[in-house]
Amino acid sequence: MTQPDTEARPAVRRPSRAAAVLGFLHRGEDSLAGVVLVAMVALPLAEMVTRRAFGVGVPGSGPVVQHLTLWIAFLGAALAARERRLLAVATAELLPSGWRRGARIAAGACAAAVSILLGRAALDLVLIERDAGGTFALGIATWIAQAVIPVTFAAIAVRVAWRADDAWPGRAIAGLGIVFGLVLGQFPGLLETRSAWPWLVLVIAATALGMPLFAAIGGAAALLFLIDGVPLAAIPLFTLAGFLLAEGQASQRLLRVFRAFFGSLPGGTAVVVALIFAFFTVFTGGSGVTILALGALAYQALEADGYRSRFSVGLLTGSASLGLLLPPALPLILYGIVAGVSIEDLFIGGFLPGLLLIGLVAGWGMREGRRAGIPRQAFEPREAGKALWSAKWELLLPLVVLVAIFGGFATLVEASAITAGYAFLMQVFVHRDVSVRRDLPRVLTHAAVLLGGVLIILAVAMGLTSYLVDARVPTLALEWVQTRVDSKLAFLLLLNVFLLIVGCLMDIFSATVVVAPLLVPLGLAFDIHPIHLGIIFIANLELGYMTPPVGLNLFLAAYRFDRTLGEVARSVLPILLIMAIGVALITYVPAMTLGLLSLLGR
Amino acid sequence: PAQTVVKLATLAPDGSVWHRILEDQAVDWRRVSSGRVELRLYPGGVAGDDPDMVRKMRLGQFQAAALSVEGLSDIDEAFNVFQIPLFFQSIDELFYVIEQLEPMLRARLEEKGFVLLNWGYGGWVHLYSKQPITELSDLRGQKLFMWGADDRQLRLWRAHGLQPVALAATDIMMALQTGMIEALATTPLAALSLQWYRLVPHHLDGGLAPLMGATVMTRRGFDRLPDQDREALLASATEAGERFRTEVPEAEDRALDAMRGRGLTVTSIAQSAEAEWRTNAAALASEYGEALVPTEVFAAARRALEEFRR
Ligand code: NA
Ligand code: NA
Numbered sequence: 038m039t040q041p042d043t044e045a046r047p048a049v050r051r052p053s054r055a056a057a058v059l060g061f062l063h064r065g066e067d068s069l070a071g072v073v074l075v076a077m078v079a080l081p082l083a084e085m086v087t088r089r090a091f092g093v094g095v096p097g098s099g100p101v102v103q104h105l106t107l108w109i110a111f112l113g114a115a116l117a118a119r120e121r122r123l124l125a126v127a128t129a130e131l132l133p134s135g136w137r138r139g140a141r142i143a144a145g146a147c148a149a150a151v152s153i154l155l156g157r158a159a160l161d162l163v164l165i166e167r168d169a170g171g172t173f174a175l176g177i178a179t180w181i182a183q184a185v186i187p188v189t190f191a192a193i194a195v196r197v198a199w200r201a202d203d204a205w206p207g208r209a210i211a212g213l214g215i216v217f218g219l220v221l222g223q224f225p226g227l228l229e230t231r232s233a234w235p236w237l238v239l240v241i242a243a244t245a246l247g248m249p250l251f252a253a254i255g256g257a258a259a260l261l262f263l264i265d266g267v268p269l270a271a272i273p274l275f276t277l278a279g280f281l282l283a284e285g286q287a288s289q290r291l292l293r294v295f296r297a298f299f300g301s302l303p304g305g306t307a308v309v310v311a312l313i314f315a316f317f318t319v320f321t322g323g324s325g326v327t328i329l330a331l332g333a334l335a336y337q338a339l340e341a342d343g344y345r346s347r348f349s350v351g352l353l354t355g356s357a358s359l360g361l362l363l364p365p366a367l368p369l370i371l372y373g374i375v376a377g378v379s380i381e382d383l384f385i386g387g388f389l390p391g392l393l394l395i396g397l398v399a400g401w402g403m404r405e406g407r408r409a410g411i412p413r414q415a416f417e418p419r420e421a422g423k424a425l426w427s428a429k430w431e432l433l434l435p436l437v438v439l440v441a442i443f444g445g446f447a448t449l450v451e452a453s454a455i456t457a458g459y460a461f462l463m464q465v466f467v468h469r470d471v472s473v474r475r476d477l478p479r480v481l482t483h484a485a486v487l488l489g490g491v492l493i494i495l496a497v498a499m500g501l502t503s504y505l506v507d508a509r510v511p512t513l514a515l516e517w518v519q520t521r522v523d524s525k526l527a528f529l530l531l532l533n534v535f536l537l538i539v540g541c542l543m544d545i546f547s548a549t550v551v552v553a554p555l556l557v558p559l560g561l562a563f564d565i566h567p568i569h570l571g572i573i574f575i576a577n578l579e580l581g582y583m584t585p586p587v588g589l590n591l592f593l594a595a596y597r598f599d600r601t602l603g604e605v606a607r608s609v610l611p612i613l614l615i616m617a618i619g620v621a622l623i624t625y626v627p628a629m630t631l632g633l634l635s636l637l638g639r
Numbered sequence: 640p641a642q643t644v645v646k647l648a649t650l651a652p653d654g655s656v657w658h659r660i661l662e663d664q665a666v667d668w669r670r671v672s673s674g675r676v677e678l679r680l681y682p683g684g685v686a687g688d689d690p691d692m693v694r695k696m697r698l699g700q701f702q703a704a705a706l707s708v709e710g711l712s713d714i715d716e717a718f719n720v721f722q723i724p725l726f727f728q729s730i731d732e733l734f735y736v737i738e739q740l741e742p743m744l745r746a747r748l749e750e751k752g753f754v755l756l757n758w759g760y761g762g763w764v765h766l767y768s769k770q771p772i773t774e775l776s777d778l779r780g781q782k783l784f785m786w787g788a789d790d791r792q793l794r795l796w797r798a799h800g801l802q803p804v805a806l807a808a809t810d811i812m813m814a815l816q817t818g819m820i821e822a823l824a825t826t827p828l829a830a831l832s833l834q835w836y837r838l839v840p841h842h843l844d845g846g847l848a849p850l851m852g853a854t855v856m857t858r859r860g861f862d863r864l865p866d867q868d869r870e871a872l873l874a875s876a877t878e879a880g881e882r883f884r885t886e887v888p889e890a891e892d893r894a895l896d897a898m899r900g901r902g903l904t905v906t907s908i909a910q911s912a913e914a915e916w917r918t919n920a921a922a923l924a925s926e927y928g929e930a931l932v933p934t935e936v937f938a939a940a941r942r943a944l945e946e947f948r949r
């Protein structure tokens with residue numbers, strides 16, 4: 038029998054002292070995560086300042102921030118496991134109440150097994166890295182930075198087993214999962230030589246019973262990944278900015294502005310929220326960062342206006358992927374590079390399709406505003422002026438980000454650090470809504486928990502991507518298409534379905550690098566204009582992000598709005614249908630993409 | 640089905656010269672091994688960038704990779720010798736030095752658990768800029784992006800009054816558009832295929848450094864190849880590698896012509912400014928070599944160069 042609970046075992050014997058030790062450890066854990074987050078904001082800012090002032094950046098700033106992203110992802114995931122905030126498909130509520138306890142224990146056991154397996158795989162990676170002797174910056178060994186992965190996976194394994202039940206026997210049964218995982222890790226042949234089906238069925242069943250999603254995806258891939266790539270660092274920073282802004286009165290001040298200017302329109306706030314989300318997504322690259330950064334603020338605004346909660350959640354989840362087709366969204370740039378087509382042409386081609394999707398969503402918002410009888414208010418110049426003035430600091434924020442990026446001062450990561458730094462200064466010193474000693478530690482911990490829950494899913498999703506690449510699934514799927522499909526229409530239809538699935542499973546950067554090069558020759562074979570293909574590609578991925586059961590934005594929304602995945606999925610259905618109509622128009626009416634291009638003679 | 644599958648990852652995009660040569664090598668490996676060995680390609684960075692590929696080889700997920708100096712130097716710093724700016728002056732010089740250094744580099748790779756299959760060559764890195772460059776001060780006045788440069792490299796460039804900027808590769812296009820960088824060191828093939836030349840339309844004649852690479856295989860993977868086929872596979876790989884030397888320069892000329900046809904101008908250093916340019920170039924090259932290349936490798940490379948130039 039295993040002893041899964043190094044942290045809590047003494048709690049049974051000597052509760053008071055153990056609880057004190059545990060509390061101390063937990064505070065240490067919280068502080069570490071907070072320090073990592075603060076460093077992630079401070080380093081890029083220091084880098085920008087020193088680069089401009091002395092022409093020399095902070096040594097190793099880029100790689101350090103990249104590795105801090107790794108740390109915040111895994112420390113945050115361990116925190117999320119501690120707080121029972123690892124994201125899961127909450128279907129267990131559908132079970133008869135007598136079964137729920139058993140379901141939780143079984144799911145806990147599976148999650149513990151997968152966590153320890155992933156930790157074991159991570160340990161191998163760290164050991165190999167140690168032998169290779171690489172350093173990432175300032176002479177710090179890469180393996181030391183990566184050691185956080187196996188350690189936190191082990192902690193997560195222990196915690197999911199411990200949290201699976203409130204009594205000892207249940208915890209012990211869940212703890213058996215750890216033993217099982219260790220055995221599998223020691224004898225990987227047990228997995229390799231047999232059919233994958235029983236394993237997959239087990240993973241799916243456990244997921245249905247409430248196993249956390251990272252374990253579901255990680256278990257399906259059973260393969261390692263690494264969080265890599267600098268743009269990812271923008272996620273924690275924009276998120277932190279969002280958390281800071283959500284403290285205090287920022288949302289009220291912004292809402293007042295929205296109302297003053299758009300209150301006379303039906304669904305005014307809903308329209309404004311869709312526009313702001315699209316605008317923000319253009320800059321964040323659309324990996325759902327917008328939901329994290331602005332979700333709470335926008336939700337409060339809609340709620341105060343009297344919109345139904347379900348409508349609001351759906352609107353915000355859907356709006357978060359708007360904007361990817363408008364310049365200078367990173368996915369367009371990346372697609373142009375990978376597919377070898379003109380990026381300017383993609384910018385021009387994506388313009389009308391991008392506006393179409395925004396228009397559809399805004400129209401839906403207006404309809405809801407009218408139907409729900411949301412009160413309108415007449416435009417009052419004096420009130421508008423006052424509202425603008427009171428929200429000047431908040432309104433300045435997007436301007437600061439824009440100037441930073443388009444003035445050539447900052448990269449995306451740096452812009453996200455500016456956002457977080459700006460939000461901090463504004464909330465602490467200008468509005469005094471946040472006290473550094475009283476509130477900041479709490480805000481940092483909350484942000485870390487949420488980030489951990491999200492980034493660990495992204496990390497294992499990258500593992501799944503690398504498994505799919507390795508198994509050549511995209512290549513084989515496309516070969517299959519090429520041999521069986523011969524009409525352009527049938528190809529486009531299949532393309533829609535295929536990309537929808539891709540959008541569900543992969544983040545936009547992996548999807549572009551992996552799938553786009555395969556599609557380009559196919560598109561040519563079926564006589565689809567390369568720019569049109571690119572716009573279809575991104576529009577479909579946009580849709581994939583909000584498609585149940587595994588669209589990334591659904592996870593993020595579930596987190597941000599504290600809903601179950603099922604609730605979010607139901608809320609998003611109407612907007613999903615509306616956007617699907619838009620994507621169909623984009624796909625089957627090429628003129629929408631190509632018209633502007635031919636007008637401009639390109 | 641093949642007895643042994645060798646998974647090979649590369650950043651070279653689908654359809655590029657480099658990828659075509661690898662594809663032909665895959666066909667040839669099947670032929671010379673009578674179908675016992677399958678070389679399976681994962682091009683276009685689907686397995687990540689160079690450091691990722693090296694990591695995945697160490698983990699055993701891939702057995703081989705066609706790497707650029709960026710990844711090779713992660714395995715052994717000796718390969719930084721090919722990154723020394725303004726060190727080599729022609730492709731003939733370069734390949735003569737490679738011939739002399741090969742035993743040493745091969746042994747260093749072996750020590751790290753890798754086998755050299757062949758050399759790859761991606762063309763010559765040139766300066767592309769928003770404002771034309773005819774003397775050193777023209778370059779000093781423009782913020783310069785450098786591929787894969789680390790802090791040590793940046794410091795060396797700065798010491799010569801230049802303004803190098805290190806960014807993630809994904810930031811390049813946006814940085815060019817926003818003016819965060821105004822000049823770029825890259826190959827004509829990359830400038831064309833990634834469309835950077837539209838934003839930095841001045842090409843400086845006379846390159847900075849070659850873009851060298853090599854296909855390497857893990858020792859573990861190599862030992863798993865059928866005994867009877869190893870020699871033939873190696874010979875086939877060497878033969879494939881020799882094509883780079885003729886095919887890449889041809890493709891490079893075509894790329895340059897294509898860009899010229901679309902508004903690229905080619906400038907060169909003015910005669911009056913040449914002395915200053917050369918002095919700084921020589922100083923930068925030796926500082927760089929001393930700082931980033933293991934001593935005995937740099938010394939051997941210098942000796943070989945002198946031999947060739949004599
Ligand atoms: Na990377
Ligand atoms: Na390197």
